[in-house]
Amino acid sequence: MANKDIELMAHLMRRAGFGATRSELETRVQKGYDATVEELLDPESQPPVDRWEIMRYQPYAFRSGTIQNFGSSEWLQAMISSQRPLQEKLALFWYMLMPTGVAKTDHYQNENRRIHEFKEIGMGSFYDILMATAKTPGMLFYLDNIENNAKAVNENWGRELLELFSMGVGNYTEIDVREASRAFTGWTYELMLPRGPINRHDQNFIYRPEMHDDGEKTFLGQTGNFNGEDIIRIILQQPATAQFLARHMYNFFVADDVQVPAWGVTPPRDEAAVDLLADTLFESDYDIKKTLRVLFTSDFFKNARFEKIKNPAEIVVSTLRMVGGYEKPFPGLGDMSRQYGYMGMDLLNVPSVEGWHFGAEWINSGSLMRRINFTADMVGDASKPGIQDMINRIKESKKLTPVQLVDQCLDLMGPLDVTETSKQELVMYASEGGDLNFETDTDYEVRITELLQLIVSLREYQYA
Amino acid sequence: MTSTNKEPVIVVLQMSGGNDYLNTTIPYAEGIYRDSRPVVGVPDEKIIRIDSKIGLHPEMGPLKELYDSGDLAIIHGVGYKDSPRSHFRSMDIWHTCEPDKIGTEGWLGKITRELDPNKENVLTAVSFGAALPRALALPGVPVACVDDLDNYGLLPGIAKEQRNKILDRFARMYSPTIGSGAVMDYLGQTGLDTLEGADILKEAPKLYSSNVEYPDTTIAKKLKGIAQIHLANFGTRVFYCDHGSFDSHSNQVGMHDKLWKDISQGISAFFADLREHNASENVIMFLFSEFGRRVHDNGSGTDHGAGGVAFALGDKVVGGQYGEFPSMKPEHLEQGDVVPSMDFRGVYTTMVEDWFGLDANPIVNGNFEKLAYLK
Numbered sequence A: 001m002a003n004k005d006i007e008l009m010a011h012l013m014r015r016a017g018f019g020a021t022r023s024e025l026e027t028r029v030q031k032g033y034d035a036t037v038e039e040l041l042d043p044e045s046q047p048p049v050d051r052w053e054i055m056r057y058q059p060y061a062f063r064s065g066t067i068q069n070f071g072s073s074e075w076l077q078a079m080i081s082s083q084r085p086l087q088e089k090l091a092l093f094w095y096m097l098m099p100t101g102v103a104k105t106d107h108y109q110n111e112n113r114r115i116h117e118f119k120e121i122g123m124g125s126f127y128d129i130l131m132a133t134a135k136t137p138g139m140l141f142y143l144d145n146i147e148n149n150a151k152a153v154n155e156n157w158g159r160e161l162l163e164l165f166s167m168g169v170g171n172y173t174e175i176d177v178r179e180a181s182r183a184f185t186g187w188t189y190e191l192m193l194p195r196g197p198i199n200r201h202d203q204n205f206i207y208r209p210e211m212h213d214d215g216e217k218t219f220l221g222q223t224g225n226f227n228g229e230d231i232i233r234i235i236l237q238q239p240a241t242a243q244f245l246a247r248h249m250y251n252f253f254v255a256d257d258v259q260v261p262a263w264g265v266t267p268p269r270d271e272a273a274v275d276l277l278a279d280t281l282f283e284s285d286y287d288i289k290k291t292l293r294v295l296f297t298s299d300f301f302k303n304a305r306f307e308k309i310k311n312p313a314e315i316v317v318s319t320l321r322m323v324g325g326y327e328k329p330f331p332g333l334g335d336m337s338r339q340y341g342y343m344g345m346d347l348l349n350v351p352s353v354e355g356w357h358f359g360a361e362w363i364n365s366g367s368l369m370r371r372i373n374f375t376a377d378m379v380g381d382a383s384k385p386g387i388q389d390m391i392n393r394i395k396e397s398k399k400l401t402p403v404q405l406v407d408q409c410l411d412l413m414g415p416l417d418v419t420e421t422s423k424q425e426l427v428m429y430a431s432e433g434g435d436l437n438f439e440t441d442t443d444y445e446v447r448i449t450e451l452l453q454l455i456v457s458l459r460e461y462q463y464a
Numbered sequence B: 001m002t003s004t005n006k007e008p009v010i011v012v013l014q015m016s017g018g019n020d021y022l023n024t025t026i027p028y029a030e031g032i033y034r035d036s037r038p039v040v041g042v043p044d045e046k047i048i049r050i051d052s053k054i055g056l057h058p059e060m061g062p063l064k065e066l067y068d069s070g071d072l073a074i075i076h077g078v079g080y081k082d083s084p085r086s087h088f089r090s091m092d093i094w095h096t097c098e099p100d101k102i103g104t105e106g107w108l109g110k111i112t113r114e115l116d117p118n119k120e121n122v123l124t125a126v127s128f129g130a131a132l133p134r135a136l137a138l139p140g141v142p143v144a145c146v147d148d149l150d151n152y153g154l155l156p157g158i159a160k161e162q163r164n165k166i167l168d169r170f171a172r173m174y175s176p177t178i179g180s181g182a183v184m185d186y187l188g189q190t191g192l193d194t195l196e197g198a199d200i201l202k203e204a205p206k207l208y209s210s211n212v213e214y215p216d217t218t219i220a221k222k223l224k225g226i227a228q229i230h231l232a233n234f235g236t237r238v239f240y241c242d243h244g245s246f247d248s249h250s251n252q253v254g255m256h257d258k259l260w261k262d263i264s265q266g267i268s269a270f271f272a273d274l275r276e277h278n279a280s281e282n283v284i285m286f287l288f289s290e291f292g293r294r295v296h297d298n299g300s301g302t303d304h305g306a307g308g309v310a311f312a313l314g315d316k317v318v319g320g321q322y323g324e325f326p327s328m329k330p331e332h333l334e335q336g337d338v339v340p341s342m343d344f345r346g347v348y349t350t351m352v353e354d355w356f357g358l359d360a361n362p363i364v365n366g367n368f369e370k371l372a373y374l375k
Helices: A003-016 A022-031 A033-040 A051-057 A073-081 A085-097 A108-121 A126-135 A137-142 A156-166 A174-183 A228-236 A239-254 A271-283 A288-296 A312-323 A365-379 A385-395 A402-412 A420-431 A444-456 B031-036 B058-068 B087-096 B107-115 B160-173 B182-201 B218-231 B252-276 B344-355
Strands: A187-191 A203-207 A217-219 A222-224 B009-016 B072-079 B125-128 B144-146 B238-244 B283-289 B308-313 B320-322
Touching: A003 A022, A003 A033, A003 A085, A003 A239, A003 A288, A022 A033, A022 A385, A033 A288, A051 A073, A073 A085, A073 A108, A073 A312, A085 A108, A085 A239, A085 A288, A108 A126, A108 A137, A126 A137, A126 A156, A126 A228, A137 A187, A137 A203, A156 A174, A156 A228, A156 A239, A174 A217, A174 A228, A217 A228, A239 A271, A239 A288, A271 A288, A312 A365, A312 A385, A365 A444, A365 B144, A365 B182, A385 A402, A385 A444, A402 A420, A402 A444, A420 A444, A420 B160, A444 B160, B009 B087, B009 B107, B009 B218, B009 B252, B058 B072, B058 B252, B058 B308, B072 B344, B107 B125, B107 B238, B107 B344, B125 B218, B144 B182, B160 B182, B218 B238, B218 B252, B238 B252, B252 B283, B283 B344, B308 B344
Parallel strands: B009 B238, B009 B283, B072 B320, B125 B144, B125 B238
Antiparallel strands: A187 A203, A217 A222, B072 B308, B283 B308
8 A cells, every 4th residue: 555645545534534543544545535535525424423322421411511521521522433523623623713612601511512513514505604603502692692682782793703703804894893783683592491400501592573673784885674694695795705714724624824813914825725715615605515625635735744733632632543442432531521621722612702823822831741741641551452553563574673663653653754853863762672573572562652652742743 | 019039929829619708707797697508607616706707717727827927818808890600701800800801811921921021931930730720821921830740741651761761852852953944943942941841840849858747638739839849949930729629509518618628728838838948938829719609508508609708828918807898788789699899900909019010900901909918
């Protein structure tokens, strides 16, 4: 099997999912790159995650109020075990683009509800995604639209819809913010009875005409008696919206761009790529699946290996998928769901509506130590099936020189590209034990896992 | 300003979960207290009275000693307007001083930036706990997060001898390489900073000796770690730790007792330790919780409330009580809670200006009346 094919498939699976084991990569290479893209884009072809299984083991994961240890545990379990990896990855994309946080909503059910909404419609049309976001209780509360009424317009949702979720600053006026907000007056939720455990009500969207501002509005040059649906429809008519979303897709799936607040003044890293994605979005009525197909099969995507810093969710989930043994609900799932928070990305509890800064900003001295220690702990456990599989594969060559051992490990951990300096240091480290002979050396597991631990400590390992 | 020639240091102890104000500094003389707390009310004979109105929780004996020696300031009715009664939101407000919008910059992060603008010391701020509290979060400000000082550092899971070899390789792998790009350089520098911070910190327990015995509790362990780092003179100015959970919705009686027992004993040992080493005069400690709890108990515990109590401790603290205990009369309560009578940002302002000598406005986001609880 050509290594280039494995490299490319590993790249696809890191970006369109959370990585894959070597056996899975080999199966997918057999199947072919384009066929794998099609499978990822057709999640219904694969079995769904069994929610009831998680419920049996971790009932609190479903109604966790504000209990942090359970808040994102259902989603974590799904990301680790799902056979529909792009569906999970896309939920992360949409959530990061339009985040809400339990710090304000105080309601993990509403946060998790959003993740399920994204899994359901995240590959559909951006219109549906924005509509669902406008109506979901978590967002109605997070951006105060429940307080937005004809008598007292609250602009929080209207403003962020334009600035952060669809068009980006500079493409609309303050008057447009005002008019959009007026159109969303009366979009609120009602409380469902009975009240759930930990004092949380379920809530459902309701339109209250008596709160709605029925007057005429002028939004982005169009005038009419608009409601929220009209605003979203008009937003999607703007080429700026396609550009903005395309740039987000490029930034999330292809390569780290500058931080979003600088987008108004700094052109995209690859303008041609973003233009192509934007045109696809615009011409297809914002068909996300179609646009992702263009993205994943493009040369700019295939040439962007290791052009992103992994976010903490990617670190945790891809490590657990790699070492294996976490596919079924496991003891300690709740504690595990805190790990990405310790690395600076507390899922379902975003620091602000602007979302997380990404790329190199994931890294500081505290978070780097967390990332390295977490990953090293995981790959240091030779009893894990994924690590056993690597050891068995290495074992097939009865005897290895230090250089061969390092090459094999780098290959199985990625395949990973490293600088000459890093390679040299790894080889020097491996040389301390001399050649590795599986027939005579009894400590081979320790030697291999220690080398794996040094590899996950590399700067290069922080890239996706 | 302080008259100490040593650099001022703050230790913040966060009581997570909402400490029950009324059972901490107890308004024992008021009938409403007794009437409202048929289940969780502290029996009169156990209350440690400090004056004709207020008494301390029975487990706060060690703190009573600090109070009597004039080293403990009790600050009544602390909070802010329209308390949301949500743990997360309220804690965020305390951390960022932003009650009206979602803030991302922590007040102690801003203090750290002012104290060490050129990032000369990777240990200017040290937090004990797994997650970085938002109070210390500020992009570009390094904070060492320590879980366990004895095992702090990179790759603690690897046996010592092998680990030294690996870390040696690590330092070389993270050294600057020409032409590898800005992000690789940044990662390299961060890795080396991490290593440096860990190298320095791991010396602290070795340099430490003391006659003070700390109790075997999680909070005492954290405070001992803070004492070790402080006594090692690494230049750390901001320490953070937390204890909890104080979220006593049910079975409050035993739970709240244990929490205050551990905190009081831990703090007592901490200050005894610093004094033994003649290292207490430049340290103040600040205790707070995100909110107090409801006046009326719920038959087993108490629900989320609003106004709470904060404490400042140390040689440079002017002991006593500050502010007024808010009225518990039913007509003065909001949603059953005592209304905060003191804005927490005013309490912070005293520390920012009179302890660190910094301009408080940009740190607490506004001008607030301060209290003279520091010498």
